[in-house]
Amino acid sequence: MDNNSLFLWIATSAVILTSFILAYPQPSLKLKEDIIPLARRYASSEDPVTPLKGVKVVITGATGGIGLGLVEHFATMGATVIALGRSATKLKALQDQFPGQEIVPVEIQLTDLASVQKAANEIASKFPAIDILINNAGIHYAAHTNSSLAKAPTTPQGLDQSFGVNYVSHFLLTEKLLDALKQSKHQPTVVQISSSFHWAVDGSELVIPSSSVTKNDNTNATTLQHPIAAIPGMFTSGLFGPQRAYANSKLAQILHARALQRRCGQTVVVRSICPCWVGTGIAGQDLSGKWLGYTAYPNNGYGVKSALTAALDTTTSTTTIGTDFYTNSPVTGWAQALPSIFHASWFYTYQLRDTFTLAFAGIIWSLQRFMATVHVGGASPESFDETLQESLYQWSMETVHPFLG
Numbered sequence: 001m002d003n004n005s006l007f008l009w010i011a012t013s014a015v016i017l018t019s020f021i022l023a024y025p026q027p028s029l030k031l032k033e034d035i036i037p038l039a040r041r042y043a044s045s046e047d048p049v050t051p052l053k054g055v056k057v058v059i060t061g062a063t064g065g066i067g068l069g070l071v072e073h074f075a076t077m078g079a080t081v082i083a084l085g086r087s088a089t090k091l092k093a094l095q096d097q098f099p100g101q102e103i104v105p106v107e108i109q110l111t112d113l114a115s116v117q118k119a120a121n122e123i124a125s126k127f128p129a130i131d132i133l134i135n136n137a138g139i140h141y142a143a144h145t146n147s148s149l150a151k152a153p154t155t156p157q158g159l160d161q162s163f164g165v166n167y168v169s170h171f172l173l174t175e176k177l178l179d180a181l182k183q184s185k186h187q188p189t190v191v192q193i194s195s196s197f198h199w200a201v202d203g204s205e206l207v208i209p210s211s212s213v214t215k216n217d218n219t220n221a222t223t224l225q226h227p228i229a230a231i232p233g234m235f236t237s238g239l240f241g242p243q244r245a246y247a248n249s250k251l252a253q254i255l256h257a258r259a260l261q262r263r264c265g266q267t268v269v270v271r272s273i274c275p276c277w278v279g280t281g282i283a284g285q286d287l288s289g290k291w292l293g294y295t296a297y298p299n300n301g302y303g304v305k306s307a308l309t310a311a312l313d314t315t316t317s318t319t320t321i322g323t324d325f326y327t328n329s330p331v332t333g334w335a336q337a338l339p340s341i342f343h344a345s346w347f348y349t350y351q352l353r354d355t356f357t358l359a360f361a362g363i364i365w366s367l368q369r370f371m372a373t374v375h376v377g378g379a380s381p382e383s384f385d386e387t388l389q390e391s392l393y394q395w396s397m398e399t400v401h402p403f404l405g
Contacts, residue, residue, distance in 0.1 A: 027302040027372035031073065034305070038312040039077050043186060050078025055186060056130040057311075058082040058123060058177065060110065060170065061137025063090035065280030066193060069300035070134060070307060075101035082123055082130070084108045084137070110137055110169040112156050117403040120176035129183035132311050135170035135253070136193040141235070141242035152233030157399070160232045162242075166249035168230070171256055172400040181268050190260070191310045192253040192272040194325075196332045196364065196378065200240075200247035200357035202348045203382040205229040206255070208391045227395065240354040247357075252392060254383040258321055259393040271310040272379070274327040276368045277361075278303035295365070297328065302372055309374050316376060325379040329368040333378035335360060343381060 029035070036051060045051035057074045061067035062083035071094065075081050080102040085091045091105035106122055109115035123130070139162055141153075153161035159168060174190055181188040205228040228234055229252070235245035254272045261270040277296035280303075297303030310326040317323050327333070338356070347353050382388070 024369055026298060026369055029073075029301045029305055031076075035073065035308050035312070036077070038309065038314075041314055042312045047078070050076075053078035055079045055132070056082065056127050056184075057132040057134065058084065058130055059134045059136055060084045060108070060173070063087060063094050065136075065299050066275060066278055066304055066307065067134075067136045068094070069298075069304040070136065071103065072098070072300055073304065073308060075103060080104065082106055082127065084119060086110070110165045111161060113164075113169060113172055113400060113403045114156070116169045116172045117176070117405070120173055123177065124180050127180060129185070130177060130180045130188075131184040131186050132189050132191070133174060133177055133181060134191045134193065134307065134311060135174065136307075137170075138166045138193065138246075138249070140246045142246075152236055154232040158232070159226070159230050159399075160234065160245065162235075162245040163230045163249050163252070166246070167252040167256070168396060168399060170253065171396045172403055174256075174260070175397075175400065176404065178264075178268065187269055187314050188267070189269040189271065189311055190257070191307060192257050192270075193307060194253045194272040194274060195246070195250040196274040196276070196327065196335065197243065197247045197357065197361065198251035198254060198383065199335050199360070199380045200243055200354055201251055201382075202343065202345070202353065203251060203255075203385060203388050204345070204348070205234075205244070205248050206252055206388060206392055208395045227392070240351055240358075243354060243358065251380070251383060254325065254379055255385075255389045255392050256396065257324065258383070258386075259389040261321070261324065271324045271326060273306045273310045273325070274332055274378070275303050275306055276328040276332065277365045297368065297372075302328065306374050321384065322379075323376055325377060325383075327375045327378055329364065329371045330373055330375040330378075331364050331367045331371050333375055334363075335380070336378060 036048065040046065040051040043051050043055055045053070047053065052074065057079045059067050059070050059081060062071050062081070063085040071081050071083055075098050082104045083091060083094055084106050086107065086109050088107055091107065095103045095105060104126070106119050108119035141162060155161055155164035157164070170192070181190070208227055209225040229248035235241040257270045257272045264270065275297065278299050279296045280299050306326040306328045341347055342353060342356060
């Protein structure tokens with residue numbers, strides 16, 4: 001077979017495979033069969049339509065993507081949804097979209113910890129008790145053009161913007177709403193919308209410098225030293241830069257969830273989820289972003305099932321680490337069969353881990369609609385590192401400390 005024939009065979013096979021995948025119907029979200037029973041058990045309600053009446057749910061990134069899908073389903077089930085978004089116009093449109101439902105809009109700029117502080121204080125003043133917090137909002141540098149990243153995206157607090165939005169701001173929001181969560185009459189639950197892309201990083205870029213705070217002997221001023229993932233401009237370019245920025249923030253979310261669960265014990269349930277590929281717009285509006293929106297799970301359908309399940313599940317152990325990571329397909333768990341070489345430091349240094357993770361993400365995209373079952377488990381070994389969990393938690397507390405009031 002010559003090169004031209006080989007290329008033609010590969011191209012034809014790819015077209016046939018893609019056509020077959022796209023022809024296979026998307027799985028549906030069976031709200032009445034799968035979610036309503038969980039909601040009724042969660043709220044101890046017999047109501048077959050609105051079992052979550054009186055339940056308070058806080059959702060970030062509520063005006064689009066997964067957040068919008070969650071707002072729709074929680075509101076339909078009768079919950080009071082505290083919808084957090086950065087646009088007052090979109091928040092008003094959200095209320096108009098669900099007339100008669102209890103949608104409470106709260107403006108927030110997750111790029112700025114001061115805005116998070118203000119929003120959290122507003123929520124706490126209106127709702128002394130909340131039941132579910134879903135940390136959903138997120139950004140990915142893949143959605144930006146090269147020109148928009150010519151200058152390193154930075155938060156007002158001097159953090160990498162992706163890490164700040166996806167992780168640090170949600171860390172602050174969670175810590176500030178903990179007291180209200182502990183007042184819940186149901187099962188107070190925090191859900192981190194993470195990603196199986198956290199497998200792409202090994203945690204080394206989340207390690208805190210040995211001395212997290214340095215002191216200037218001349219001025220007596222102190223400076224907090226950041227992990228590499230929090231430093232602006234470290235992962236905004238290169239073949240795998242945006243992927244590492246995103247993956248680090250998603251691993252950080254799981255690490256936070258587990259450190260927080262140890263602190264809360266039985267009082268608050270903390271879970272993380274991977275929705276798999278969902279059409280959310282996070283990849284931007286170019287051809288790749290539109291292709292994802294067309295081929296991935298719908299954001300108001302099956303794409304939100306693992307998040308709804310994690311938020312409402314009262315049957316899974318609340319404190320057993322390993323049963324706290326929900327995904328929309330068991331195919332994500334196949335990563336646990338990767339050989340030990342995948343976790344070698346040199347494998348990460350030479351970007352081989354990045355390559356393998358991206359390839360595995362393609363496998364998930366190819367198979368997820370054929371294997372649509374909520375799966376519990378499948379987080380990376382690095383996410384179980386308690387030393388890393390604790391050091392990152394302490395750094396995060398120091399970082400957000402000025403905004404905890």
